[in-house]
Amino acid sequence: xxxxxxxxxxxxxxxxxxxxxxxxxxxxxxxxxxxxxxxxxxxxxxxxxxxxxxxxxxxxxxxxxxxxxxxxxxxxxxxxxxxxxxxxxxxxxxxxxxxxxxxxxxxxxxxxxxxxxxxxxxxxxxxxxxxxxxxxxxxxxxxxxxxxxxxxxxxxxxxxxxxxxxxxxxxxxxxxxxxxxxxxxxxxxxxxxxxxxxxxxxxxxxxxxxxxxxxxxxxxxxxxxxxxxxxxxxxxxxxxxxxxxxxxxxxxxxxxxxxxxxxxxxxxxxxxxxxxxxxxxxxxxxxxxxxxxxxxxxxxxxxxxxxxxxxxxxxxxxxxxxxxxxxxxxxxxxxxxxxxx
Amino acid sequence: xxxxxxxxxxxxxxxxxxxxxxxxxxxxxxxxxxxxxxxxxxxxxxxxxxxxxxxxxxxxxxxxxxxxxxxxxxxxxxxxxxxxxxxxxxxxxxxxxxxxxxxxxxxxxxxxxxxxxxxxxxxxxxxxxxxxxxxxxxxxxxxxxxxxxxxxxxxxxxxxxxxxxxxxxxxxxxxxxxxxxxxxxxxxxxxxxxxxxxxxxxxxxxxxxxxxxxxxxxxxxxxxxxxxxxxxxxxxxxxxxxxxxxxxxxxxxxxxxxxxxxxxxxxxxxxxxxxxxxxxxxxxxxxxxxxxxxxxxxxxxxxxxxxxxxxxxxxxxxxxxxxxxxxxxxxxxxxxxxxxx
Numbered sequence: 312x313x314x315x316x317x318x319x320x321x322x323x324x325x326x327x328x329x330x331x332x333x334x335x336x337x338x339x340x341x342x343x344x345x346x347x348x349x350x351x352x353x354x355x356x357x358x359x360x361x362x363x364x365x366x367x368x369x370x371x372x373x374x375x376x377x378x379x380x381x382x383x384x385x386x387x388x389x390x391x392x393x394x395x396x397x398x399x400x401x402x403x404x405x406x407x408x409x410x411x412x413x414x415x416x417x418x419x420x421x422x423x424x425x426x427x428x429x430x431x432x433x434x435x436x437x438x439x440x441x442x443x444x445x446x447x448x449x450x451x452x453x454x455x456x457x458x459x460x461x462x463x464x465x466x467x468x469x470x471x472x473x474x475x476x477x478x479x480x481x482x483x484x485x486x487x488x489x490x491x492x493x494x495x496x497x498x499x500x501x502x503x504x505x506x507x508x509x510x511x512x513x514x515x516x517x518x519x520x521x522x523x524x525x526x527x528x529x530x531x532x533x534x535x536x537x538x539x540x541x542x543x544x545x546x547x548x549x550x551x552x553x554x555x556x557x558x559x560x561x562x563x564x565x566x567x568x569x570x571x572x573x574x575x576x577x578x579x580x581x582x583x584x585x586x587x588x589x590x591x592x593x594x595x596x597x598x599x600x601x602x603x604x605x606x607x608x609x610x611x612x613x614x615x616x617x618x619x620x621x622x623x624x625x626x627x628x629x630x631x632x633x634x635x636x637x638x639x640x641x642x643x644x645x646x647x648x649x650x651x652x
Numbered sequence: 653x654x655x656x657x658x659x660x661x662x663x664x665x666x667x668x669x670x671x672x673x674x675x676x677x678x679x680x681x682x683x684x685x686x687x688x689x690x691x692x693x694x695x696x697x698x699x700x701x702x703x704x705x706x707x708x709x710x711x712x713x714x715x716x717x718x719x720x721x722x723x724x725x726x727x728x729x730x731x732x733x734x735x736x737x738x739x740x741x742x743x744x745x746x747x748x749x750x751x752x753x754x755x756x757x758x759x760x761x762x763x764x765x766x767x768x769x770x771x772x773x774x775x776x777x778x779x780x781x782x783x784x785x786x787x788x789x790x791x792x793x794x795x796x797x798x799x800x801x802x803x804x805x806x807x808x809x810x811x812x813x814x815x816x817x818x819x820x821x822x823x824x825x826x827x828x829x830x831x832x833x834x835x836x837x838x839x840x841x842x843x844x845x846x847x848x849x850x851x852x853x854x855x856x857x858x859x860x861x862x863x864x865x866x867x868x869x870x871x872x873x874x875x876x877x878x879x880x881x882x883x884x885x886x887x888x889x890x891x892x893x894x895x896x897x898x899x900x901x902x903x904x905x906x907x908x909x910x911x912x913x914x915x916x917x918x919x920x921x922x923x924x925x926x927x928x929x930x931x932x933x934x935x936x937x938x939x940x941x942x943x944x945x946x947x948x949x950x951x952x953x954x955x956x957x958x959x960x961x962x963x964x965x966x967x968x969x970x971x972x973x974x975x976x977x978x979x980x981x982x983x984x985x986x987x988x989x990x991x992x993x
Contacts, residue, residue, distance in 0.1 A: 471874060472853065472861035478878065479824070479850035486846035488829035505827035509820035509850050512813065517938050520813035533812060537819065594935065597858050 315339040315362060315392065318423040326567065329409040336419055337392035338362070338385045341369050342377030344428060351428075352382045353420065353436045355445035357626070358555055359547050361392050365439075367628055374638050375437060385420040387441065389554035396550035406493030408554055413441075413562045417448040421456070435459040435645060436583075439625045440596070441555070444469070444562045450581035451564035457583040458649035461641055463616075464589055464596045464625030467604050468563040468574055473595045476513055477560050483509045484549060495549045503549060507541040514541075516592035516621035524620065528629055578607035585611035586644045588637065590624030610650065614640060656680040656703060656733065659764040667908065670750035677760055678733035679703070679726045682710050683718030685769060692769075693723045694761065694777045696786035698967070699896055700888050702733050706780075708969055715979050716778060726761040728782065730895035737891035747834030749895055754782075754903045758789040762797070776800040776986060777924075780966045781937070782896070785810070785903045791922035792905035798924040799990035802982055804957075805930055805937045805966030808945050809904040809915055814936045817854055818901050824850045825890060836890040844890060848882040855882075857933035857962035865961070869970055919948035926952035927985045929978065931965030951991065955981060 320334040339362045344350065352375055356365055362384040368374040375382050386392040388411040396408040403409055424430040433456055436446040443465020450460045451467070466473070487502025489495045495502075515524075525536035545552060564570070565577035585608055589601045598615045605613040618624035618633045627633035661675040680703045685691065693716055697706055703725040709715040716723050727733040729752040737749040744750055765771040774797055779787040784806020791801045792808070807814070828843025830836045836843075856865075866877035886893065905911070906918035926949055930942045939956050946954040959965035959974045968974035 470858065470862060471864070472856075472858040475849075475861060475874070475878070476853040479820070479846075479853050482846035482849035483820070483824040483827055486824055486827035486840075486842040490842075499827075501827040501831075505820075505823035505846070508816075508823035512817040512820050513853070515813075517811065517813040517936075517940070520816060521811060521941070523812070533816070537816070595858075599858070600862070 315386070318419075318427060320419050320422060323415070323419060325409055325415050326412045327409060329403075331394060331403070331409050331411070334388075334394050334419065336385055336388070336394075336423055338383055338423060339366070341366070341375075341382040341384075342380050344381040344430075348428070348430050349432060349434065350380045351424070351430050351433045352380045353424070353433055353449065354382055354384050355417075355420065355436070355438045355442040356384060356387045356390060357438070357440040357442045358559060359390070359545060359552060361386055361390050365442075374634075374641050380434065383424070385423060387445070387555065387558070388416055388419075389551050389558060391547055391551050395548070396554050397548040408550070410554065410557045410561075412566065413444055413448050413558055414452065414564075414567045416558065417445055417452055420445075421449075421453055431456065432649075433457045434649070435461060435641075437461045437463070437641065438465065439463045440465055440622065441559050441562070443596075443625070444559070447564050447581070448562075450583045450585065451577045452567070452569070454580050454582040459644055459647070460581070460583045460585045461644055462585070462587050463637065464593050464622055466562075466596055466600050467578060468565065469560055470597075470600050474560050476595045477556055480506050480509050481553065481556050484553065489549075499549050503545050503552075504542050506552070507545050508537060510545075511537055511541040513594050514622050516594065516619050518592060518619035519621055522619065575607050578604055579609065581608050581611075582650055583610065584644065584647055584650065586614060586640055587611055588614050588616055588625065588640060590620065590622055591615045591617050592619050593622045593624065596622065656727070659760075659768060661760050661763060664756070664760060666750055666756050667753045668750060670744075672735060672744070672750050672752070675729075675735045675760065677726055677729070677735075677764055679724055679764060680707070682707070682716075682723040682725075683721050685722040685771075689769070689771050690773060690775065691721045692765070692771050692774045693721045694765070694774055694790065695723055695725050696758075696761065696777070696779045696783040697725065697728045697731060698779070698781040698783045699900060700731070700886060700893060702727055702731050706783075715975075715982050721775065724765070726764060728786070728896065728899070729757055729760075730892050730899060732888050732892045736889070737895050738889040749891070751895065751898045751902075753907065754785055754789050754899055755793065755905075755908045757899065758786055758793055761786075762790075762794055772797065773990075774798045775990070776802060776982075778802045778804070778982065779806065780804045781806055781963065782900055782903070784937070784966070785900070788905050788922070789903075791924045791926065792918045793908070793910070795921050795923040800985055800988070801922070801924045801926045802985055803926070803928050804978065805934050805963055807903075807937050807941050808919060809906065810901055811938075811941050815901050817936045818897050821847050821850050822894065822897050825894065830890075840890050844886050844893075845883050847893070848886050849878060851886075852878055852882040854935050855963050857935065857960050859933060859960035860962055863960065916948050919945055920950065922949050922952075923991055924951065925985065925988055925991065927981055928952055928954050929966065929981060930954075930956050931961065931963055932956045932958050933960050934963045934965065936963065
C-alpha cells in the first residue's frame with residue numbers, strides 16, 4: 312500500500328444501517344490540482360481491480376492526461392486496499408463484513424474530494440465496468456458537482472440478467488468446500504478456478520473466441536488462455552471478491568432516499584454531459600440496456616464501441632483499435648463545455 | 653425404463669479406441685412404420701434429457717405427428733437410460749467411463765434403425781440443442797439415408813465460445829468436494845446448484861430477464877425461478893451430466909475418418925434438405941455460427957426464431973409463439989420433396 316494514500320473516513324453509517332468504524336478509503340492521485348480546482352477527473356476501480364491494475368491508461372499519450380488533469384483513483388471498498396473483508400477487524404470480521412452499496416462507496420469518495428482537497432467540481436468521472444457504474448452514481452448523487460461522465464461498459468443499475476450472470480460466478484466460487492459459515496477460512500482453490508472459467512465465457516464475445524483473438528494476447532492455445540489469463544487473473548482474496556460481487560449485484564443509482572427506487576427519476580437528474588460507451592458485443596453490460604438509460608438522461612450520447620472484444624472492449628490495454636476509439640471519444644467529451652448554473 | 657426399449661448394440665469400438673462392451677441404447681417409438689418405411693423421423697435427445705422429457709412435442713396437433721410418422725427417440729449415451737457412467741460396470745466404471753463422441757452415438761443410432769427396423773431412409777431428423785447437433789451428424793455421416801434435417805438451436809461443430817461456456821458449467825460442478833479422482837462418489841449438492849446458476853445466465857437471453865418472462869412460467873420471483881427451474885432442473889446423476897458435457901464439447905461432424913476434420917467438406921456432404929433454426933437471442937448456439945454453416949451446405953435454409961427466449965426458443969413447451977413458428981416450419985420442411993437418386 313506504499314504507493315497510495317489513505318482517507319480516514321471515520322465511522323460511516325451504511326445504507327444497511329450498520330456502521331463501519333474507522334473506514335479507510337485508499338486512493339492515488341496523478342498530476343496536479345490547478346488553482347481553481349477545475350481539472351479534476353475521478354476514475355473509480357472495476358471489479359477485482361486496484362489502482363495499480365488500472366492506472367495504465369493515465370499518461371499524456373493515453374486516455375487520461377496527468378499533465379492537464381488531476382486524476383484520482385479511489386479504490387473501491389472490498390478490493391483489498393480500501394476497507395475489505397480481508398482487513399476488517401472483529402466483530403465485523405469473517406461472515407460479518409458490512410457490505411457497502413455503490414451509493415455508500417461514492418458518497419465516501421465525494422467526502423474524500425471535499426474534505427481532503429476542497430474540490431467542488433469534477434470535470435469528468437471516467438470508469439469501466441463497475442467503475443462505469445460508479446460514474447453513473449456520481450452523476451446521480453452529485454448532479455451539481457459532476458460536469459461529465461464517461462461510463463464505459465457499465466450501467467446505472469445492474470440488470471436482472473447481469474445479476475444472474477453474477478449468481479453463477481458466486482455459486483461457482485462458493486461451491487468450494489472452503490466456504491463455511493459465510494466465509495472462506497482457507498483459500499478456495501477449486502472455487503476460484505471455477506469462478507474464472509465461468510467468467511471467461513462472459514468476459515469476451517462469441518466472435519472473440521471464434522476468431523481466436525487470444526492469440527493476439529500471446530497465448531498458445533485456448534486452454535493456455537483460460538489458465539493464465541482467467542484462472543491467473545483472480546488474484547484477490549476470495550472473501551474480497553465476494554464483497555465486490557455483492558456491491559455489483561446491488562448497484563442502482565436510484566436505490567437511495569433521493570430517488571426512492573425510481574430509476575427514471577434518477578437518470579433524469581443527472582446533469583452531467585454523459586458519453587455512454589458500451590461494447591457492441593458485451594454479453595452482460597449490453598448496448599440495449601444503455602440505450603434505454605440514455606433515453607432517460609437529459610444530456611447523454613450513446614456511442615457503442617465497435618468491437619468483438621466483448622466486455623474487454625472497455626479495457627483495451629492490449630487492443631489498439633478500441634483504445635483509439637476511447638481516447639478520441641474522451642478527448643471530445645472533455646472538449647465540450649460544461650453546463651453552468 | 654419400463655416405457656422404452658433397449659437396443660443391444662453389443663461391443664462397440666469407440667472413436668477413442670476403447671471398446672464399450674454390451675452397449676445399450678434405450679429408445680422409444682411413437683406411431684407406426686408404414687409399408688415402404690418412408691415415414692421415419694429420428695428425434696435425438698438434448699442435454700440432460702431423456703425421452704420422457706422431450707416427447708411432449710409428439711402429438712397430431714404439435715410438431716411431430718405420430719399419426720403420420722414413425723418417430724424414434726434414441727436416448728443419448730450418458731443420459732442415464734442408455735449406457736452411462738451411472739450404469740456402467742467395472743472395469744469401465746467410475747472415472748474410467750469410456751466417452752462416446754457424437755459420431756459414436758449417431759452411428760449406433762443408425763444401427764438401431766437398420767438392424768431392428770430395416771430402415772434405409774429417414775424422412776427427417778429433428779433435434780434441439782445437442783439433439784440438433786445429432787441431426788447435423790446424421791446428415792453428414794449418412795448423407796444418402798437422410799432426406800431432411802431440422803437442427804434447432806444447435807450447430808455442426810461446438811464453437812470455441814460454446815466450449816468455454818461449458819468449461820464454466822463443468823468447473824462449477826466439479827468445484828464440489830465430492831469430486832475426487834475423476835468421479836463423484838457422492839452427490840455434489842453444491843456443485844449441481846452452482847452448475848444450475850451458471851447455466852441460468854446462458855440459457856435465456858438478457859431480454860428474457862429484463863422483461864421478467866419467468867413470470868409467464870408461474871414463478872413468483874427471480875430467485876424462485878433460479879431455485880425451482882434451474883437448480884431443480886438438473887435431476888440427473890452428476891457423473892452422467894459430465895459425460896454428456898464431454899460429448900457436447902467434442903461435437904464435430906467432421907471429426908472422423910470421412911472428413912478428417914474438414915468442416916467445410918463435411919457440411920458440403922450433407923445432401924438432406926436442411927432447415928436450420930437458431931434462436932435469435934441464443935447466447936451459445938448463435939445465429940452467426942449457423943449462418944456460416946448454412947453457407948457451406950448445398951440445400952440449407954437459415955430461419956432464425958424471432959424470440960427473446962434465448963436458447964429455450966427451441967424448446968417452446970411453455971411458449972406459444974415459438975411453438976407455432978417451429979410447428980409451421982417443420983410442416984413446410986416435411987412438405988418439401990426429398991432429393992432422389
